[in-house]
Amino acid sequence: MQDMVPRGDRSIRNISITHARRPAAKAEHTSPEPMHDEPIAPIHPRRKKRARGFWWWALIVVVVCAAAGLLLSTVFAGATITVYPKTQTVTAPATLTTALKAPVGTLSFETMSATRSATTTVAASGTKQVSRQASGIATIYNAYDTNPQRLIANTRFEAADGKI
Numbered sequence: 227m228q229d230m231v232p233r234g235d236r237s238i239r240n241i242s243i244t245h246a247r248r249p250a251a252k253a254e255h256t257s258p259e260p261m262h263d264e265p266i267a268p269i270h271p272r273r274k275k276r277a278r279g280f281w282w283w284a285l286i287v288v289v290v291c292a293a294a295g296l297l298l299s300t301v302f303a304g305a306t307i308t309v310y311p312k313t314q315t316v317t318a319p320a321t322l323t324t325a326l327k328a329p330v331g332t333l334s335f336e337t338m339s340a341t342r343s344a345t346t347t348v349a350a351s352g353t354k355q356v357s358r359q360a361s362g363i364a365t366i367y368n369a370y371d372t373n374p375q376r377l378i379a380n381t382r383f384e385a386a387d388g389k390i
Contacts, residue, residue, distance in 0.1 A: 328334035364383055368375050384390050 322333060324333045324335045326335060326337075366377075366383075382390055
């Protein structure tokens, strides 16, 4: 860069700013005046910072999309279905006629009867000696006389079905 400026005139105003290497044909430019027709590029390119910024923005976009997807999946997790049945009023005729074993397309009927019975014979498997006396409540009243009747201990009573 310094060989473009003559050796005798070393001022910062006379130094041209270039960042890219020029082709060999243009390297012979010896004008002390800076070239104004070329665009001035920054001294330090910031490609690495731009690339890092891009990846940060990409990460933020992915996180926001994931959060939005999770939110939408919880909001739309269920469905409410409302069914409106189609209804129609039909009037039946005042009289209906049926026939026994009627042809197809007419109202028919059948008479049915069902009975069910079952019997079982069970053989006696033995006898038991029961030493416990019968117990229960018996209501006694005198329908024949108004005088009190005296009962003796161990009085036996007979039921209407013959059991003692």
